[in-house]
Amino acid sequence: MGSNKDEVQVSYDVSNEFFRLWLDERMNYTCAVFESENQSLEAAQLNKLAILSDFAKVTPEKRVLDIGCGWGACLEYLASARSVKEAVGVTLSSAQAAEVNARKIPGVRCVESDFMKWETEEKFDALISICMLDHLCSPAEARQGKAIDIYRAYFKKCWEMTNPGAWFGLQTILRNRVPRNKKDLEDIYFCTHVIFPGGLNPRLEDILQAVNPYWEVITVKQRRRDYQRTTAEWLRRMRAHEANIRKTWGDQVFDDYDRYLSTCVRAFEAFYSSLAQYELRRLDG
Numbered sequence: 044m045g046s047n048k049d050e051v052q053v054s055y056d057v058s059n060e061f062f063r064l065w066l067d068e069r070m071n072y073t074c075a076v077f078e079s080e081n082q083s084l085e086a087a088q089l090n091k092l093a094i095l096s097d098f099a100k101v102t103p104e105k106r107v108l109d110i111g112c113g114w115g116a117c118l119e120y121l122a123s124a125r126s127v128k129e130a131v132g133v134t135l136s137s138a139q140a141a142e143v144n145a146r147k148i149p150g151v152r153c154v155e156s157d158f159m160k161w162e163t164e165e166k167f168d169a170l171i172s173i174c175m176l177d178h179l180c181s182p183a184e185a186r187q188g189k190a191i192d193i194y195r196a197y198f199k200k201c202w203e204m205t206n207p208g209a210w211f212g213l214q215t216i217l218r219n220r221v222p223r224n225k226k227d228l229e230d231i232y233f234c235t236h237v238i239f240p241g242g243l244n245p246r247l248e249d250i251l252q253a254v255n256p257y258w259e260v261i262t263v264k265q266r267r268r269d270y271q272r273t274t275a276e277w278l279r280r281m282r283a284h285e286a287n288i289r290k291t292w293g294d295q296v297f298d299d300y301d302r303y304l305s306t307c308v309r310a311f312e313a314f315y316s317s318l319a320q321y322e323l324r325r326l327d328g
């Protein structure tokens with residue numbers, strides 16, 4: 044179902060040092076939220092983490108789970124800025140889990156597992172999941188009409204892992220309009236199949252259907268322009284390291300990531316893609 048471990052490693056295990064060159068200093072690999080024209084990517088990433096933590100109603104004593112925790116930016120934010128005493132992350136990437144656990148952030152633990160297969164008795168009071176859902180359903184499964192069932196199984200698992208009264212700060216990329224020209228179609232196909240194999244960005248309507256009967260949608264915020272700006276900034280930073288990247292990881296890596304990030308900037312402009320943040324409340328009783 045969706046991206047398997049080998050496919051996730053294609054997306055995230057090129058090298059931690061490669062991603063460190065062009066992401067923000069905390070290595071958020073998802074859309075930031077810009078409050079002004081001049082705001083830095085670093086500050087905008089903190090805004091994003093604050094919004095999702097507020098959606099999840101995070102307080103210091105709550106046990107928080109970050110599903111698809113990447114290199115631990117949100118976990119670190121929860122421990123430092125929100126004084127959360129216990130935050131657990133789960134990721135399918137070995138390189139990310141090793142990086143998070145090596146940092147020994149007080150109160151933070153990272154589990155290397157497929158979330159959908161993770162067997163644990165642990166329960167959480169608050170959930171955050173930032174662009175992990177985008178890996179859950181493959182293009183083939185979507186064509187077979189399985190997307191809503193797959194997302195519903197995820198929301199059910201999220202429900203089962205929480206205590207009554209839990210809140211959930213969710214963020215996903217969205218797919219919207221289908222390109223009508225060959226180049227854009229080919230570039231989006233390339234991003235889906237070469238950079239993020241096994242996954243497919245969801246449609247908003249599929250998510251709104253799939254949360255039932257587990258979560259109530261309180262807020263949906265659309266952030267298409269923010270993701271365009273985030274990916275443009277990643278592209279600018281990556282190009283600034285072109286010579287080093289070509290020398291260290293080879294021409295193919297630079298050319299692939301240049302094509303992928305350029306496509307993202309265009310896709311958000313043309314409304315092929317968008318981004319949404321959701322405030323969800325657990326349905327109890």
Ligand SMILES: C[S@@+](CC[C@H](N)C(=O)[O-])C[C@H]1O[C@@H](n2cnc3c(N)ncnc32)[C@H](O)[C@@H]1O
Pocket residue numbers: 046051055070071072073110111112113114116133134135136139156157158159172173174175178179
């Ligand atoms: C785009 S990254 C986002 C990382 C992080 N949330 C951030 O904001 O930087 C997607 C994350 O989802 C994780 N992931 C994808 N499929 C997963 C699965 N089935 N179980 C656990 N983690 C998964 C990847 O390993 C990666 O950490």
